[in-house]
Amino acid sequence: MTEFRSSLKFAVAAALAAGALGAQAQTATINYNRCDSTYDGWGAHLWKDGGIPVTGVEWQKPLQPSGKNDFGVFWTIKLDEFTKGRVNYIIHKGDSKEQGGRDMAFDGSATKEIWVNSGDRKIYTSLDDARKAREAKPCS
Numbered sequence: 001m002t003e004f005r006s007s008l009k010f011a012v013a014a015a016l017a018a019g020a021l022g023a024q025a026q027t028a029t030i031n032y033n034r035c036d037s038t039y040d041g042w043g044a045h046l047w048k049d050g051g052i053p054v055t056g057v058e059w060q061k062p063l064q065p066s067g068k069n070d071f072g073v074f075w076t077i078k079l080d081e082f083t084k085g086r087v088n089y090i091i092h093k094g095d096s097k098e099q100g101g102r103d104m105a106f107d108g109s110a111t112k113e114i115w116v117n118s119g120d121r122k123i124y125t126s127l128d129d130a131r132k133a134r135e136a137k138p139c140s
């Protein structure tokens with residue numbers, strides 16, 4: 001009986017750990033770097049396919065950064081609001097838009113984290129690639 005209880009405790013602990021990992025897998029992160037390290041007023045406009053804004057996000061009230069790291073600022077977003085994980089976004093401050101002012105998107109189901117450099121139209125899927133791109137095109 002003691003062996004059964006130990007096995008049961010192990011199974012419950014494993015299930016709880018799997019649930020916790022599953023919850024983490026349901027988010028994606030957009031990292032953003034500015035040469036001047038000035039992030040006041042910069043936000044992320046997010047919308048679902050069909051142009052439907054994510055709950056609580058408006059052009060005049062973009063999503064504010066979730067935090068700051070050694071790259072810059074970042075937004076962590078829940079993927080359950082996006083159809084099939086497709087995250088549509090624009091990083092902007094008022095009418096000043098990053099990435100050439102284009103509507104941007106990435107598959108949050110496949111890519112859990114992206115990096116964006118100010119003044120660069122590309123989406124980077126690794127921190128190393130984003131840093132190499134910044135070194136190749138230094139801030140002016």
